[in-house]
Amino acid sequence: MTVTADTTRLQAVSIVSALRANNGSLSSLLVPYRKQNLPEQQALLQAICFGVCRHYEQLLYLSTQFLKKPLRKKDEDISCLMLIGIYQLLYMNMPDYAVVNECVESCRKLKKNWAKNLLNAVLRSVQREGQELLDSAQSEPSIHYSHPQWLIRQLAADWPEDYLQILEANNIQGPMTLRVNQLLTSRQDYLQVLASKSISAHPGVICDSAVILEQACDVNALHGFSAGLVSVQDEASQVAAQILQVRNSDRVLDACAAPGGKSCAILEYAPEAQLLALDNSQSRLDKVRENLQRIGLRAELLCADLLHQAGQWRRQELFFDRILLDVPCSATGVIRRHPDIKLLRQPDDIEKLKVLQQAMLLECWPLLKPGGKLLYTSCSLLQAENNQQIQAFLHNTPDAAELDINLAWGHKLNHGRQLFPSPGAHDGFYYALLQKC
Numbered sequence: 001m002t003v004t005a006d007t008t009r010l011q012a013v014s015i016v017s018a019l020r021a022n023n024g025s026l027s028s029l030l031v032p033y034r035k036q037n038l039p040e041q042q043a044l045l046q047a048i049c050f051g052v053c054r055h056y057e058q059l060l061y062l063s064t065q066f067l068k069k070p071l072r073k074k075d076e077d078i079s080c081l082m083l084i085g086i087y088q089l090l091y092m093n094m095p096d097y098a099v100v101n102e103c104v105e106s107c108r109k110l111k112k113n114w115a116k117n118l119l120n121a122v123l124r125s126v127q128r129e130g131q132e133l134l135d136s137a138q139s140e141p142s143i144h145y146s147h148p149q150w151l152i153r154q155l156a157a158d159w160p161e162d163y164l165q166i167l168e169a170n171n172i173q174g175p176m177t178l179r180v181n182q183l184l185t186s187r188q189d190y191l192q193v194l195a196s197k198s199i200s201a202h203p204g205v206i207c208d209s210a211v212i213l214e215q216a217c218d219v220n221a222l223h224g225f226s227a228g229l230v231s232v233q234d235e236a237s238q239v240a241a242q243i244l245q246v247r248n249s250d251r252v253l254d255a256c257a258a259p260g261g262k263s264c265a266i267l268e269y270a271p272e273a274q275l276l277a278l279d280n281s282q283s284r285l286d287k288v289r290e291n292l293q294r295i296g297l298r299a300e301l302l303c304a305d306l307l308h309q310a311g312q313w314r315r316q317e318l319f320f321d322r323i324l325l326d327v328p329c330s331a332t333g334v335i336r337r338h339p340d341i342k343l344l345r346q347p348d349d350i351e352k353l354k355v356l357q358q359a360m361l362l363e364c365w366p367l368l369k370p371g372g373k374l375l376y377t378s379c380s381l382l383q384a385e386n387n388q389q390i391q392a393f394l395h396n397t398p399d400a401a402e403l404d405i406n407l408a409w410g411h412k413l414n415h416g417r418q419l420f421p422s423p424g425a426h427d428g429f430y431y432a433l434l435q436k437c
């Protein structure tokens with residue numbers, strides 16, 4: 001066993017254990033290891049952690065099938081090591097004997113020699129009967145599709161004809177998509193540059209700035225990345241700028257702006273627009289600044305709570321021609337990129353998010369000039385966060401009218417337009433365009 005593989009597995013134990021305790025997200029928990037790990041070690045750590053999250057319900061099911069009794073809370077590290085071992089046996093291209101031996105050896109590193117035999121027995125049972133057990137559990141969607149039951153129930157209620165396809169798409173990693181900065185180059189020219197460097201790519205279908213790479217790569221290796229020629233952004237997010245149709249003369253509020261993907265897309269669309277990017281997280285707002293600087297765009301940044309700041313602006317009579325309200329949400333449309341959502345999100349989060357989203361909408365509305373447009377977006381697939389929010393808002397807001405988003409893609413709902421995640425293409429996303437009468 002290499003020291004690196006052993007260290008990486010123990011790092012993965014810490015990360016999976018933190019996720020199970022709801023102590024951070026996969027992306028935040030991976031960051032501290034970036035400095036100390038070699039690139040290939042970090043890639044392995046990422047592959048293990050993402051894989052465990054993606055297949056979590058299946059791994060949990062198998063571990064409970066082969067354990068005579070649940071492990072104690074203080075042996076959380078062994079539970080996580082077991083899930084990691086099962087994931088490696090089923091999904092990673094590694095010899096079975098190496099996975100079993102290395103996981104058993106990791107017990108010693110965790111100073112839990114007593115668990116060696118137990119882990120050996122469970123992993124060998126998975127090796128012999130794991131696949132068969134999973135095959136026989138196919139009729140149980142939470143195991144077959146590896147999603148929590150509450151989420152499957154909600155998706156089935158919202159999308160009875162589509163939810164199985166959604167669950168399947170959620171388990172297929174999303175492609176790496178670029179937004180071509182059309183101020184600096186054209187999509188056609190950038191595709192040619194990629195082809196000349198033997199990087200296979202094709203145009204996106206819903207947004208004319210999108211380029212989808214056949215294989216993910218290091219952004220810094222992309223031609224013109226540091227000069228702002230391209231940015232990484234799913235096309236479902238890119239298209240928000242086109243729907244909002246910002247003009248160069250507009251004063252624009254990006255009300256939940258960080259890390260700034262949509263702010264930058266808006267300014268690439270209308271570079272003279274006066275954009276104010278607000279977010280309540282300073283560390284995330286720093287990313288907005290970095291992105292703007294790399295691309296060479298200008299905006300005013302403000303770290304504040306929208307729910308407090310909006311009242312202040314009203315008193316100062318500061319109004320906007322366009323508002324983008326990209327609300328904090330369940331992120332159920334981007335599970336394929338953030339599989340930890342399967343572990344982290346809980347049913348009562350949806351109720352809390354609904355309250356916050358409606359409050360944000362109500363606070364933003366008075367900031368819009370008459371005739372101005374507000375685009376409400378979320379990366380959620382749940383109707384409670386999307387069209388039901390807009391329905392409730394329109395019901396209570398006489399000076400709000402909905403504008404048709406007249407595009408050929410997605411599902412037109414009673415209010416707004418919904419995209420489902422599509423393998424090899426865009427994420428799941430929701431848009432509703434409102435105008436002040």
Ligand SMILES: C[S@@+](CC[C@H](N)C(=O)[O-])C[C@H]1O[C@@H](n2cnc3c(N)ncnc32)[C@H](O)[C@@H]1O
Binds near residue numbers: 255257259305307
């Ligand atoms: C969906 S993300 C925005 C993504 C961003 N629009 C982009 O395209 O890069 C939602 C953002 O809302 C911010 N947020 C959450 N609650 C907020 C509040 N009360 N006031 C301002 N921002 C808030 C979060 O920090 C988060 O960055």
